Amino acid sequence: MNAIWAIASSTVGEAIRRKVLLVILLIALLLLSIIPALGVLSARSEMSAMISTIFFVIRFTSALIAIILTIYMIPNEIERRTIYTILCKPVQRWQFLLGKYFGAVLALALMMGIMTALSLVMFWFLKHPDASKMAEVAKQPILYLVEMSLLAAIAIFFSTFVAPLVNFFISTGLWLVGTVLNPLYDSFATNPQTAPIMKTMAKLITSILPNFANYDVKNPILHPGVVIQNEASYYLKTVGYGFMYIAILLILGIVVFDRREV
Amino acid sequence: MAAAIETKKLTKTYRSRQLGKINVVNELDLHVEEGEIFGFLGPNGAGKTTTIKMLLGIIYPTHGEGYVLGREIGDMDVHRVISYLPERPYYYEHMTGFELLKFYDSLFGNHDPDKCQRLLERVNLAGDASKTINQYSKGMQQRVGLAQSLLNDPKLLFLDEPTGGLDPIAHREIRDLILSFRDEGRTVFISSHELSEVELICDRVAIIHKGEIARQGRLTELLKGGRIEITLQGIDEGLARKLATGGTLHNLSDGYMLDMPEEEDVNAVVDTVRSAKGSIVSMVPRKKRLEDLFVETVRAATPGAAPKLAAEGGV
């Protein structure tokens, strides 16, 4: 446990010094502080549009950070041979991988926390929203964090056996597909011309692929007219799904990494 | 004495597109005793790093056996009592020297800042403890590497090319540290192609070439067979020829030069020359150098390839 924690915190230390990530974060923070200011001019009904924009910026930036942060993590360790100085200590490979993963999640949480905090402050001062609106803005990023942890788990899994650039396309691709998975499936399955066998296939594929859409609760494009009856159970379900998927990916990643020659 | 490292037919095969299967390490039989400094020598690409990684359980042998401190390789428990300094290592640059040591210490489940401080003092980095690694020179990085390799008070240290790419002063510092490890009773396994370095500190060496051990033994034994050059004047040619039976004779403008193996009876030559009223101008021992042995060994293994390898072996 000690070793995992030590590796995780060294990973955070490295992550928050990566210039690419800082630049991305800075651009996002700039956008997030401009959006509410633009909204000042428009009517009060624009508030929900503004919230969507804030969410979009946070989500997109976090995904970019999650991918860029994780695809290089293991390959860099091998290339710079820092991994040897760690694996020759009483550290098992699974501990190393988990440490790296938790470090990535912590760094993500930190950066997402900063974005959310800034959004809340700007929102509060410029729009004077009521408490329920504030809660809405504060809650969504929690689901995003679970979503990004899942994305990071995908990227770290692939990083145990593919090169960073390939991994970038795989992870980004899976995230994009996973984001539109629900509407994609719906349009396919509700089409009367689809053969039953194709429907079963579609069902199978959609349940295997990681589903990212469910983490974007308030997105009217992904969830048109959806009213969540029991919010607590919805959150619990999506978070539980995420954690299970993450656990499976990490176990597979460990299996691959254990056999790998570094 | 017990063996610190023992391998039996340890082999690592890689596949490459052009060459097919190649045995990068081929049926290696190594024997390293406890408490010695062992030099693992070979030209670049000989298979030194691959062997060390197998011994550490970082990569897996294709076949063969290996034991480190009596435990089969791959046994992670042994990592508590050994340490490793990779070749051209790279450390987390954002950490300070002190943080780096604390980080590696925590990988053992320890938290002992005093010990970290003491180790930094030992490698002469106490004054630079709060500088980050990217402000360290190469020599300083190598010293902080040695400091971290001492965190667990190891019985056995693997040092892969520890002086590679360092200036002479840094060489000297590293060498003195390694010697102090032996004084503390630790076993040190050094891979290197810098022969003059190894010659100064190693007790025993193995020469590896193309994945195979070409020579292995005590340095003093391997370096037996030096020569002595004796320059003589004032004796006639007949006597000179008689003296030269064990060696070779060269004619000089004003005398002779006798080149003979050092184990020949030099005193007898001196006596004979003196009693014939001749004079001995000089006697120069030509010690066999590790470099000679190395070139000789590599040349024997690959006819024709020697000049290049000799250049790599030189310092």
Ligand SMILES: Nc1ncnc2c1ncn2[C@@H]1O[C@H](COP(=O)(O)OP(=O)(O)O)[C@@H](O)[C@H]1O
């Ligand atoms: N992962 C690998 N795949 C294929 N060949 C390798 C691999 N690692 C090392 N080699 C080859 O093995 C040989 C020995 O390498 P190495 O052990 O690093 O040599 P040394 O440390 O003695 O310079 C080299 O020819 C190198 O190219």
Ligand SMILES: [Mg+2]
């Ligand atoms: Mg090497």
